Amino acid sequence: MDINEPVISLDNICVSLGGRTILHDINVSVNNGEFVAVLGPNGAGKSTLFKILLGLLKPDCGDVRVLGNVPRRGNSQIGYAPQHRVLETDVALRARDVVGFGLDGNKWGVGWPSQRRTEIINQALKEVDALHLADSSMGQLSGGEQQRLLIAQAMITNPKILLLDEPLSNLDIQHSQDIVALAVKLTREKHITILLVTHDVNPLLPFIDRVLFLARGHGAMGKPDEVITNESLSKLYGTSVEVVKSGNRVFIVGAET
DSSP states (O other), X not given: OOTTSOSEEEEEEEXXXXXXXXXXXXXXXXXXXXXXXXXXXXXXXXXXXXXXHTTSOOOSEEEEEETTBOOOTTOXXXXXXXXXXXXXXXXXXXXXXXXXXXXXXXXXXXXXXXXXXXXXXXXXXXXXXOGGGTTSBGGGSOHHHHHHHHHHXXXXXXXXXXXXXXXXXXXXXXXXXXXXXXXXXXXXXSOOEEEEEOSOOGGGTTTOXXXXXXETTEEEEEOHHHHSSHHHHHHHHTSOOEEEEETTEEEEESSOO
């Protein structure tokens, strides 16, 4: 692909599921190395957007390009970390085993141990500053540590794009800050393009390049101070919405977020 071409391009995308319009006339362009927060209420189409980019869902209309090509399943250039649930304490899987699953997602069974496999897993753990957790039981780790390992799993193929689905949910303030710092490190040092779904943009405001806000099937994209405004969100929601600023934080009043 041309180096000046967006790594993600969606033109006039529409998706309907079960007779309900999920996305309508969505236009999105994301450049290499951008850090984008994806916002919106439940059911706004955030997960649907990720499915399109991962090649798991074909839109009803419009054109999609990821790294210059039509999205396809199992693209090693895209890393995906799904929304996680904290594991029970009796889960015996080692952290390195969970990270290694990222090497096996496109084939049947689990890969056999080898020196090369160990080196790849260790490198992914280093990328997220979690090599010291390699032989820990997943069930004994905190939610933030588990999330860090899911990101390592997504990073194991050295992707150019990283899709993070609500990595801050169920985390306390300190662990949320740690995950945000990790995302910033990956996009700034490795120039990875990151799309991060969240319900609270405040921890990300000092770091993100742009936001994509989805509501009622429509979308608005731009810098935070361009999109998270009374006028922009009222238009998007089709009702009066007020954005309240307090210090360095913003709160959206009058709309489900």
